[in-house]
Amino acid sequence: MEQITFIHCGDVHLDARFTGTGLTDNKAKERRQELRDVFSRIIDECITRQVHLLLISGDLFEHEYISRTTITFVMNQLSRIPNIKIFITPGNHDPNVANSYYAMLNWPENVHIFKNKIECITLPEYNVAVYGAGFSQKYQYDSMLNKPLNIRDNQMKTKILLTHGTLDSISEECAYHPICSEQIKDYGFDYVALGHYHAYKHVYDKKIVYCGSPEPLGFDEPEDHGIIVGKINSQKINIEFVKMSKRTYITKEIDITESQTIEEVEEQIKNNMISHRENMMKIILTGKRKKELILDITLLTSRLQENSYYLKIIDDTSSDYDLEKLIKQPNLKGVFVKKMLNAIENATDKGEKEKLNHALQLGLEAMDI
Numbered sequence: 465m466e467q468i469t470f471i472h473c474g475d476v477h478l479d480a481r482f483t484g485t486g487l488t489d490n491k492a493k494e495r496r497q498e499l500r501d502v503f504s505r506i507i508d509e510c511i512t513r514q515v516h517l518l519l520i521s522g523d524l525f526e527h528e529y530i531s532r533t534t535i536t537f538v539m540n541q542l543s544r545i546p547n548i549k550i551f552i553t554p555g556n557h558d559p560n561v562a563n564s565y566y567a568m569l570n571w572p573e574n575v576h577i578f579k580n581k582i583e584c585i586t587l588p589e590y591n592v593a594v595y596g597a598g599f600s601q602k603y604q605y606d607s608m609l610n611k612p613l614n615i616r617d618n619q620m621k622t623k624i625l626l627t628h629g630t631l632d633s634i635s636e637e638c639a640y641h642p643i644c645s646e647q648i649k650d651y652g653f654d655y656v657a658l659g660h661y662h663a664y665k666h667v668y669d670k671k672i673v674y675c676g677s678p679e680p681l682g683f684d685e686p687e688d689h690g691i692i693v694g695k696i697n698s699q700k701i702n703i704e705f706v707k708m709s710k711r712t713y714i715t716k717e718i719d720i721t722e723s724q725t726i727e728e729v730e731e732q733i734k735n736n737m738i739s740h741r742e743n744m745m746k747i748i749l750t751g752k753r754k755k756e757l758i759l760d761i762t763l764l765t766s767r768l769q770e771n772s773y774y775l776k777i778i779d780d781t782s783s784d785y786d787l788e789k790l791i792k793q794p795n796l797k798g799v800f801v802k803k804m805l806n807a808i809e810n811a812t813d814k815g816e817k818e819k820l821n822h823a824l825q826l827g828l829e830a831m832d833i
Contacts, residue, residue: 468590469513472692472703473506474521474628474659475677477557478538479529485682486776495679500537502678502708506691507541509706510548513693516590518548521659521675522555522598522628527564535565542572549587550575554598555628555659556640561601578626582611586620592696593620595653597627604629604641615651622696623652628659631672645672655694655701663687670703678708683746683776686713711773713744720781721751729757730764737771745772753781755832783825790828797831 478499482492510518525534542550552575554560560567566577576585578596586593595615597608608627615623625648629641640660648656649668656672662685664676675692677685689709695702716736723729733747753759761777769775790801804824811817 467695467697468517468592468622469515470517470519470624470694470696471506471510471513471515472519472521472657472673472675472694473678474657474675475523475555475662476503476525476679477523477677477681478503478525479531479534480526480681481529482681487774491774498710499679500534502710503538504541505708506678507544509691509693509708510545515548515693517592517594517624518545518550519594519624519626519657520550520552521626521657522553523557523659524552524555525558525565527558527561530558530565535569539569539572542575546572546574548574549590549594551578551585551594551596551626552576552598553578553596553626553628553659554600556599556602556604559599559601580608582608582613584613584615584618586618588620591621593618593623595623595625599628599641603639605637605639607642607644607647609643609647609651613651615653621699622654622701625651625653625656627657630660631658631667631674648672654696654699655703657692662689664690664692664705666703671701673703680709680711680713680744683713683715683744686715688712711743713746714740715746715748717748717750717780719751720749720753720757724754724757726757726760726764729759730767733764733768733777734771737768737775740772742773744774745776747775747777748780749778750780751782752784754784755829782821783828785825785828797828800827800831 476499479496482495554566560579578598580600582595582597584593584595629643630638631643632645633642645667658674661674662677665674673692676689678689678691680689688707690705690707693704693706718732718736720729737745759779761779765775765777787801791798808817808820811820
């Protein structure tokens with residue numbers, strides 16, 4: 465075969481709870497459905513592009529929360545592509561443990577689920593060998609790739625590695641399968657399909673690739689999310705990132721130093737939300753807040769939330785007080801400012817510093833009433 469094509473996806477996290485995200489129960493349900501929707505679209509891409517291989521690099525679902533309904537959905541989707549070879553490597557969120565659906569169900573014949581020890585599946589019809597190893601428990605402190613592989617002795621023309629883990633971790637106690645890129649290079653794989661990081665990332669001439677998650681799961685996952693479409697031709701691999709995400713997490717900082725009323729602040733925020741009705745928005749208000757300006761974050765959020773799918777507003781402003789001048793005053797306000805600034809300076813935790821700064825501002829405002 466002159467050319468084979470593949471899709472590399474991972475970190476779908478089906479049935480993710482979205483706890484701690486601020487989403488309402490209904491919005492969390494909608495997002496879980498959107499994870500199912502994006503998986504359906506991945507299967508659509510496999511059909512449209514007539515790929516030969518589907519590589520799923522771990523965390524397909526949340527083991528602790530996955531429902532039988534959702535796993536039936538997965539099976540039904542995979543049944544749409546019976547002629548495509550499907551390889552799955554379990555990750556830390558969907559480890560192949562005894563009570564996992566990976567272990568308990570009979571998966572279609574065209575699906576291969578890798579276990580904890582590295583193994584190789586050859587596809588002579590495509591002249592391809594697919595190597596893989598997956599999580600069999602929540603944590604994997606040791607590399608699963610240390611076994612001598614001798615892949616250059618393999619007669620297949622193209623060698624692909626599929627696994628889930630942490631590339632070149634600087635932590636000596638990496639709990640999520642430490643992987644050394646230099647070791648992978650020495651092995652000589654033509655393409656390494658990785659999962660775990662939720663952002664698209666590639667190294668070594670695009671041969672070692674994190675596809676990222678097809679839908680972002682939090683504000684720490686900005687930018688577009690999607691899948692990798694690869695083509696192998698004459699021992700050369702070309703890859704293309706294809707956007708799949710329906711929504712984007714966007715964070716914007718807005719300096720409100722010049723605003724005198726809450727209406728002006730609202731207008732500033734609204735101007736920054738244009739064309740983001742379908743996205744998740746985090747607005748961080750910064751700058752020196754006028755003494756006469758009272759910020760009501762709950763009110764602002766209520767009035768503006770219809771301009772995005774989800775809105776979070778954070779007040780990171782400081783009041784327009786001259787602290788150096790106040791600290792010299794021989795009165796209660798001067799003593800208060802001096803003690804609060806001393807506490808802020810000695811605080812070692814960033815969160816504690818933020819709380820103390822906020823308490824300082826509230827105290828000064830209370831004294832001005």
